[in-house]
Amino acid sequence: KLDGRGTFRFFEPEMDVRMQTRRRLELDMRQALARREFVLHYQPQLNLANQSLTGCEALLRWKHPERGTIPPAEFIPLAEEVGLIVPIGEWVVRQACRDAALWPSSVTVAVNVSPAQFKSGRLVEMIVSALAASGLPASRLELEITEGVLLQNNEHTLETLHRLRTLGVRVSMDDFGTGYSSLSYLRSFPFDKIKIDRSFVKDLATAPDGDAIIRAIAGLGRSLGMTTVAEGVETEEQMRRIRAEGCTDVQGYLISRPVPLEELMRLLPQTPQDRLSMPGAAR
Numbered sequence: 001k002l003d004g005r006g007t008f009r010f011f012e013p014e015m016d017v018r019m020q021t022r023r024r025l026e027l028d029m030r031q032a033l034a035r036r037e038f039v040l041h042y043q044p045q046l047n048l049a050n051q052s053l054t055g056c057e058a059l060l061r062w063k064h065p066e067r068g069t070i071p072p073a074e075f076i077p078l079a080e081e082v083g084l085i086v087p088i089g090e091w092v093v094r095q096a097c098r099d100a101a102l103w104p105s106s107v108t109v110a111v112n113v114s115p116a117q118f119k120s121g122r123l124v125e126m127i128v129s130a131l132a133a134s135g136l137p138a139s140r141l142e143l144e145i146t147e148g149v150l151l152q153n154n155e156h157t158l159e160t161l162h163r164l165r166t167l168g169v170r171v172s173m174d175d176f177g178t179g180y181s182s183l184s185y186l187r188s189f190p191f192d193k194i195k196i197d198r199s200f201v202k203d204l205a206t207a208p209d210g211d212a213i214i215r216a217i218a219g220l221g222r223s224l225g226m227t228t229v230a231e232g233v234e235t236e237e238q239m240r241r242i243r244a245e246g247c248t249d250v251q252g253y254l255i256s257r258p259v260p261l262e263e264l265m266r267l268l269p270q271t272p273q274d275r276l277s278m279p280g281a282a283r
C-alpha cells in the first residue's frame, strides 16, 4: 500500500471524479423508480411475408431530471452491477404487459431480461403476477435473452426458461452471432426466435460474405422452426437483401425508431373490435 502511494495519488483526481459520477448515478437510480423517471419506448417488428406488424420491443429510457434522457447503454450495466436491475426489470415487465394489453391481439411485446433477473429466483413468479395484473395472455409476452443469461448455464437458468415456456411465454435469442458460442446456445434451449445482431446487417454493404452469413442464419432458423429477425435495418437496400436471404422479420430505423406509447398506438393495426379496447388509438 505504501509503495503504491505515489501511483495512487497520481490517479486520484481523475479516479475521484469518475467514482463520484458513478456513485451519483447510482444514488439517482435508486430514486428513479419512485420518481417515475423511467419510460418505455417501443420499436415495431415487421413480418416480411405479409407486411404486418407482429410485435414490438420494449426499450427502456431514463428521463433524468438534470441530465435529460439517458440511453440504456449508459445505465443498465451499472444497474446490473449494483443489483438495481431486478426492481427496474420488474417495472419494465409490468409496464410492458399493461401497455401491450391495449394493443391488437396479434401484436406481441418483447422485453429484454438480464442475467441477474434469472438469478433473483423469482422471475417466473414475477412474470405470472405481471400477466395476471395486466390481463395479457402469456403467448403475447416474449423475453429476449442474450448469451449472458446462458453463460451461467446452470440448471436453474434452463429450468426457469422451461417453466416460462410452459406458461406460454416466448423466448428469443438476442444479438445472435456476437457471442462466443451462439450456435451451441441454440442447442441448449428451443428458442422461438433468433434476433440477428445489427452488426451483420451493417456488414451487408461492405463485407463480401455479408449476404451468405444472413442466409446461413435464416436457414438455420428455418430448419429449427424459429423466426429470424434482422436487427438494425436502416436502408431499403438492406431490407431488400434481408428479404432475399430468407429472414422472416425485420426491425430497425427503416421501419420505425423506438417510439413512446402514444406514437406507437398510431402505428398499430386497427380493427373495429380493437379500437374499442384501444382508447389511445381512437384519437
Ligand code: C2E
Binding pocket: 043, 058, 059, 060, 071, 072, 073, 076, 085, 089, 092, 112, 113, 114, 144, 174, 175, 198, 231, 232, 233, 234, 251, 252, 253, 254, 258
Ligand atoms: P437490444 O435489445 O439489442 O436492442 C436493440 C437496440 O438497437 C436498441 O438500442 C435500439 O434502439 C437499437 N436499434 C434498433 N434499430 C436500429 C437501427 O436501425 N439502427 C441503429 N443504429 N440502432 C437500432 P437501445 O434502446 O439503446 O438499447 C440498447 C440495449 O440496452 C438493448 O439492446 C438491450 O440490450 C438493453 N436494454 C434496453 N432496454 C432494456 C431493459 O428494459 N432491460 C434490460 N435488461 N436491457 C435493456
Ligand code: MG
Binding pocket: 057, 112, 144, 174
Ligand atoms: Mg433486445
Ligand code: MG
Binding pocket: 174, 175, 195, 197, 198, 231
Ligand atoms: Mg439485440
Ligand code: MG
Binding pocket: 174, 175
Ligand atoms: Mg444488445
